[in-house]
Amino acid sequence: MNILKKISTAIEEKRLVKIYRHYTDEELINTGFILDSSNDFILIQNESDFLLDGYSVIKIGDIEKIRYGKFEKYFQMMLEKEGFIKKVGIDYRIDLNNFLTILNSIKLSKLYLIAECQKEDDGRFIIGPIEEINKKSVKIRYFDATGILKKKMTNIKYKDITTIQFDTRYINYFSKYLRKKK
DSSP states (O other): OOHHHHHHHHHHTTOEEEEEEESSSSEEEEEEEEEEEOSSEEEEEEEETTEEEEEEEEEGGGEEEEEOOHHHHHHHHHHHHTTOGGGOSOSSOOOOSSHHHHHHHHHHTTOOEEEEOOSTTOOOEEEEOEEEEOSSEEEEOOBOTTOEEOSSOEEEEGGGOOEEEESOHHHHHHHHTOEEOO
């Protein structure tokens, strides 16, 4: 079954899947429920150790394999019995046409994000509110692990972004306690 058919089936049947991507020697895995797709992107509700934890957007072209095997089936059965499947979904619309529409959707929802650049020699992890969006890049006001919002914005070109995360516990808790440097 090809990737696009697996995506379609996962959405229709509300399947818990593992998504494999490679950028370097490291294998990147996303586990969750694919909620929506476009020609170029998928929206995943992340699952981690019996917790639904926010959402990720990844490029379909980066996907090497989608797995829905015996492990995912068994885990999904447990999630169903524990009532998690009823909670799968999203309460706002994310337009997956392109990076511009994705980022505008997130900004309109007043959510902070993590933009990751996971390609070889580019391990950027930029977290914060979206400040500016244009045709080729986004500017994010980065905050560090002490909750300090940086004065200068970080500009990221769309071609470098491999994953966008939003509405995760990590982002939401940190964003409640942000501060400016004195």
